[in-house]
Amino acid sequence: MFHKILIANRGEIALRIIRTCRELGIRSVIAHSTADAGSLPVKRADESICVGPDAARLSYLNIPAIISAAAVTDSEAIHPGYGFLAENAAFAEVCRACSITFIGPSPEAIRLMGDKAQARQLAKQAGVPVVPGSELPLKDAAEAQEVADRIGYPVIFKAVAGGGGRGMRTVRQRAEVPAAFAACQTEAGAAFGSSDIYCEKFLEKARHVEVQVLGDKNGIRVHLGERDCSVQRRHQKLVEESPAPSLTAETRGGLHRAALATAAAVNYVSAGTVEFLVDEAGDFYFIEMNTRLQVEHPVTEMVTGIDLVREQIRIAAGEALGYRQDAVRLDGHAIECRVNAEDPETFAPSAGRVTAWVPPGGFGVRVDSHLMAPYAVPPFYDSLLAKIVVRGGERAEAIARMRRALAETVVEGVKTSIPFLIRVLNDPAFVEGRFTSVDAARLRG
Numbered sequence: 001m002f003h004k005i006l007i008a009n010r011g012e013i014a015l016r017i018i019r020t021c022r023e024l025g026i027r028s029v030i031a032h033s034t035a036d037a038g039s040l041p042v043k044r045a046d047e048s049i050c051v052g053p054d055a056a057r058l059s060y061l062n063i064p065a066i067i068s069a070a071a072v073t074d075s076e077a078i079h080p081g082y083g084f085l086a087e088n089a090a091f092a093e094v095c096r097a098c099s100i101t102f103i104g105p106s107p108e109a110i111r112l113m114g115d116k117a118q119a120r121q122l123a124k125q126a127g128v129p130v131v132p133g134s135e136l137p138l139k140d141a142a143e144a145q146e147v148a149d150r151i152g153y154p155v156i157f158k159a160v161a162g163g164g165g166r167g168m169r170t171v172r173q174r175a176e177v178p179a180a181f182a183a184c185q186t187e188a189g190a191a192f193g194s195s196d197i198y199c200e201k202f203l204e205k206a207r208h209v210e211v212q213v214l215g216d217k218n219g220i221r222v223h224l225g226e227r228d229c230s231v232q233r234r235h236q237k238l239v240e241e242s243p244a245p246s247l248t249a250e251t252r253g254g255l256h257r258a259a260l261a262t263a264a265a266v267n268y269v270s271a272g273t274v275e276f277l278v279d280e281a282g283d284f285y286f287i288e289m290n291t292r293l294q295v296e297h298p299v300t301e302m303v304t305g306i307d308l309v310r311e312q313i314r315i316a317a318g319e320a321l322g323y324r325q326d327a328v329r330l331d332g333h334a335i336e337c338r339v340n341a342e343d344p345e346t347f348a349p350s351a352g353r354v355t356a357w358v359p360p361g362g363f364g365v366r367v368d369s370h371l372m373a374p375y376a377v378p379p380f381y382d383s384l385l386a387k388i389v390v391r392g393g394e395r396a397e398a399i400a401r402m403r404r405a406l407a408e409t410v411v412e413g414v415k416t417s418i419p420f421l422i423r424v425l426n427d428p429a430f431v432e433g434r435f436t437s438v439d440a441a442r443l444r445g
Helices: 011-024 040-044 063-072 089-097 107-114 116-125 141-151 174-192 249-265 297-304 308-316 395-408 418-426
Strands: 004-007 027-033 047-052 077-079 155-163 166-171 197-201 207-215 221-233 236-242 270-278 284-290 333-340 352-354 356-358 365-369 375-377 384-392 410-412
Touching (some): 004 011, 004 063, 011 308, 027 040, 047 063, 077 308, 107 284, 116 155, 116 249, 116 284, 141 155, 141 174, 155 174, 174 197, 207 308, 249 270, 249 284, 270 308, 297 308, 297 333, 297 365, 297 384, 333 418, 384 395
Parallel strands (some): 004 077, 027 047
Antiparallel strands (some): 155 197, 207 270, 221 236, 270 284, 352 375, 356 410
16 A cells, blocks of 8 residues: 555545545645645645646646656655546656556556547447447538538537537537537637547437446456436536436446446546436437546445545555445435535626635535635636535435535635525426436526
8 A cells, every 4th residue: 555645636626535545544745736825635634745836737737746746755656636637648657657656547548538539439349329420530610510410410519638518519500510610629629738529419308327437457347326417507517416316227227337348448447437328218328438536426435335535546556446246335315516616696706715614514414625714715726615415315315405405504705506506406307306407597596
């Protein structure tokens, strides 16, 4: 096992990793920007080291600075959390070249699954259904038009190297293709350094369901059930739950088998998530694989009792998973709500200073947050303030518990998404588990 791990991230996920390191008897080092010098993760870590100024590209995305920080602090491994460098194959390769363990999958797996068009081909070869679309990145707007006409409207253009909801455009009419394709290319190039775009059929009434997988270096792989992430705004997840409601046993089992087949096809080692769209008929289609820890991993932890960060660290250290599928138990129902610093009506960012923070508590409630009071919310990074997670014996109980938890949460000084989340939890489509997506505009006011 490692004696010291460098955490190349910030916010709630950095604090989450620090806690597991402490339980494992591993010293933690937090690599931070100047903006986060006074943050809670910096206060809680065993050591801290500044890796650059406020801008992420000069600090959290600065590979030479992160590697130097690991070397200076004698850290054996680096945990990237999610976002930033978590799915950067070049960073994983540099770690390998410097004899530093990257806590995550191999650079080869990251690169293969990071290319969404290539990942589609891999899944298809493994016998996993994929959404109809282009087999390779589109050469130009003319080819984009040809593919869209062939598969039928609406379609969605996606960045090959995409993630986080960026580099995506939905097109409903033929005349919209040239402008949408160009805009998608521009956004993808700026966000990911690659303007390659592919096209898929846009499924109007589909649900977003993902399967958590774990794999060790001995080739043992298990799934930890599925999560429904259909409540989104602009492709950004807002509410996640496990298990996914309203799935037949046949569809649920098919999703689990398809996720394991996809992971096996890429010889996947570590924690990963295979994402699918499920249509009204219960048919499902592979869309991508995230080769990292997900923001919403706590809902899986709540229903399985398995610490995913601990498993990531153990697997990276070369330890065997130690159990097979029949040992995994899924118990109860968990829901996670993301509390963001944003206006609940306009969804505009709400920068400022948190003057009061009272998290919810009680039976079956978990809060992952780096908040403290007072705390100045940096304008340079993601607006996530906290993840409120609840578990109930069944879904209705979990919904009631989440309503209670949101109602008793206090954040003063900045606006938050809590009023919007309460409206989601009270919406009949959500309560009945029959939603495919929640219309943010409809739930305002």
